[in-house]
Amino acid sequence: MTMIPSMDKGTFLNRFYQFVPPQPEADYPLRKAPRPAAVLVPIIDRSDGLSVLFTQRAKHLRHHAGQVSFPGGKQEQEDISPLHTALRESAEEIGLDETYIDVIGQLPQYRTITGFLVQPFVGLIQPPIKLTLDQNEVESVFEVPLDYLLDQKNHFIHWADRRGSKHPVYFIPWQDTCIWGATAAFVRNLSNLVNQH
Numbered sequence: 001m002t003m004i005p006s007m008d009k010g011t012f013l014n015r016f017y018q019f020v021p022p023q024p025e026a027d028y029p030l031r032k033a034p035r036p037a038a039v040l041v042p043i044i045d046r047s048d049g050l051s052v053l054f055t056q057r058a059k060h061l062r063h064h065a066g067q068v069s070f071p072g073g074k075q076e077q078e079d080i081s082p083l084h085t086a087l088r089e090s091a092e093e094i095g096l097d098e099t100y101i102d103v104i105g106q107l108p109q110y111r112t113i114t115g116f117l118v119q120p121f122v123g124l125i126q127p128p129i130k131l132t133l134d135q136n137e138v139e140s141v142f143e144v145p146l147d148y149l150l151d152q153k154n155h156f157i158h159w160a161d162r163r164g165s166k167h168p169v170y171f172i173p174w175q176d177t178c179i180w181g182a183t184a185a186f187v188r189n190l191s192n193l194v195n196q197h
Contacts, residue, residue, distance in 0.1 A: 007146050015193075035115055036116070038085040039071065039086055041123065044129070052146055053142075070186065074116065100129050108189050120189075156170070
């Protein structure tokens with residue numbers, strides 16, 4: 001699989017919409033009904049190319065403390081749809097108002113070992129944007145060039161033995177941090193979609 005040389009907005013949209021979605025990456029088979037959740041994959045249209053916005057979760061959180069993630073969370077009763085969940089959580093966690101977000105589609109649903117069925121939505125964002133972090137949930141945000149994330153030479157898979165079966169855990173190192181688990185799987189599904197020929 002080759003890396004796309006120049007990932008501007010037009011090239012990305014052409015590839016995102018042009019192909020039939022490929023087989024999604026393997027997720028975790030659940031023994032009971034999953035809890036619905038949704039995340040936003042925010043892609044920012046910078047002048048020097050597209051980049052993807054990630055959050056670093058606060059270190060004091062009970063679950064997934066300090067991990068890299070996308071803005072999102074579990075679907076609440078008042079949420080009218082998974083998209084509403086993703087947009088609400090993005091506003092609450094990082095102050096990203098939905099008026100800045102052009103939702104262009106979604107990625108395959110993904111079941112997590114923690115019992116969630118997550119629906120990722122892909123949104124394009126035109127800067128300038130002003131973010132306000134909820135320090136109770138998010139410690140910081142950072143961006144990674146989309147070209148880097150789409151290049152599967154930067155993806156690593158560890159096969160974990162769970163209940164006698166092998167399951168993949170995905171890792172994407174970036175500078176002094178690591179994108180892994182479900183968040184890395186969302187990126188890999190995006191890469192599979194955009195890079196197919």
